[in-house]
Amino acid sequence: MGLPTNRLLWVLSCLILIALASTSVQAQKFYKWTDANGNVQYTQSPPPEGTESEQRVVATREISEERRKYCAAIHSLAYRLAGYNRSGMSASAASDAMRQYEKREGLNVDDIALRELVNFVFSASRRDYDTDIAGRALDACLGGSFGKLGRRSLASAPEEKAPSGGAQQGSTGQAEGRVTGTGWVTHGLIATNYHVVNGKDRIRVRFSDGHEVTAFVGESDKDNDVALLRVSGALPVGLPLAADEAGLGAEVFTLGYPHTDIMGSNAKLSTGIVSSTTGMRDDPRLYQISVPVQAGNSGGPLLNRNGEVVGLVTAKLSAAQVYRWTGDLPQNVNYAVKVSFLNRLLQRTSAASAEMPAQTDTLEHHAARIGPSVVLVIAE
Incomplete structure (x- = not known):
């Protein structure tokens, strides 16, 4: 039995969409050092003995269990590659051998990642610091190298029984x-x-x-990735909702809280246009927008120049993954759920409140007016 059309669209989209919820961070130690050829290296494992290095502690995202398993496969391949290299095998022959080994073992590492790994192992050996090249490959993988998804992710999507909501937990990297x-x-x-x-x-x-x-959650719709939260006490004046959909080329902006751990706790404003009135694979529930958005923008209001909400920012296209698949690097391809799907939730509940009037104004005045009504959501 196949997935319903709307669910299939979401599952396929989630494979190369990055949800914009910002996850918690943790500190990691990195070593900065220079190899024998004068190349600056950044590694989590210590440099070769006797090499001068500088330690740095940085905040990084928590690593998902799925990513750890993938990087364990990368570590296994790197260890085998190091053995091939020590035996005198050429990089080309090692690459072919690795491709066959990966398929036989079902490690789910694609050809592009394999080529990157071969280059990593063989070039490191030429620089004479391969004492723990497999460990270095593992560190690099945990840091984001060697791809994010395996070869079977796209092919298996139609059969996955994943939630049909705006972004899968697994695809968001959400801890x-x-x-x-x-x-x-x-x-x-x-x-x-x-x-x-x-x-x-x-x-x-x-x-x-x-x-x-x-x-706490009052109403929610996972299929369309919208939710309404209730709080006790008075709230600021509400933002007005647009009666009509935004058209192609309409100027829009958002106010939100991206990367608060890095960019600070003040709201950030970004602008763009409606690039398409449909989302991935012509999904009619979404706008494609050129507004730059980051992790933490999820749920933020997408507004027109009258200060009316036309949608909720929900996801961005994974430019890195599309590049790996197509060789093309998309820029500012982001998505917002149309506000009409939020209206359906609002019809289930009644809450008397004042809404600010729509009015054409400058971005500066819009930001000052709507700022108190835009909040940071913290979920644990």
């Missing part, structure tokens, strides 16, 4: 820990993306003045 996104006030509630709060036991919202309140 079980702290996740942040953006929300905004409307009709006495706070709107955000379903994937920001899905499965979380504790939800808080932080307002622009810094105060926080506890929230």
Whole structure:
């Protein structure tokens, strides 16, 4: 039995979409050192004995269990490649042997990643610091090298029984820990993306003045990746919802809280246009937008120049993955769920509240006016 059309579209899309919920971070130690050829190296494992190095501690995203398993396969391949290299096998022959070995063992590492790994192992050996090249390959993989998805990810998508929501948990890199996104006030509630709060036991919202309140999910629609949060106490005035869809080429902007751990706690504004009135594979529920968005923008309002909400920012295209598959590097290909799907949730609930009027204004004045009604969502 096949998946329903709308679910199939979402599952296929999630393979190369990155949900914009920001995950918690952890500190990792890196070594900066220079090899014998004068090339600067950054590694998590210590450099060769006697080499001067500088240690740095940086904040990095928590590594998912799926990624760890993938990198374990990379480590295994690198160890075997190092043996081939020591035996005098050429890089070309080693690449062919690795391709056959990978398919036989079912390690789910694609050809592009294999070529990258062969180059990594053989070039490192030429620079005479291959004492633990497999360990270095593992470090590099955990840091994001050697691809993000395996060869079977696309082929197996139609059979996956994944949630049909706007972004799969597995595709977001979302850890079980702290996740942040953006929300905004409307009709006495706070709107955000379903994937920001899905499965979380504790939800808080932080307002622009810094105060926080506890929230809980009142209504949600995982198929369209929208949710409404309830809080106790008074809320700022709500943002007005657009009665009509935005047209092709319409100027839009968003206000949100991307990468608060790096970019700071103040809301960030970015602008662009509606590049398409449909999403991936012509999904009619989405806009494609050129507005630059990052992790943490999930759930933020997409507004027109009248200050009316036309959609909720939900995902971005994985440029790196598309490049790996096609050789082309897309830029600013992002997506927002149309506000009409939020309206369906609002029809299930009633909350008396004041909404600010729509008005044409400068971006500066819009930001000042709507800023208090846009919140940081913290889900744990």
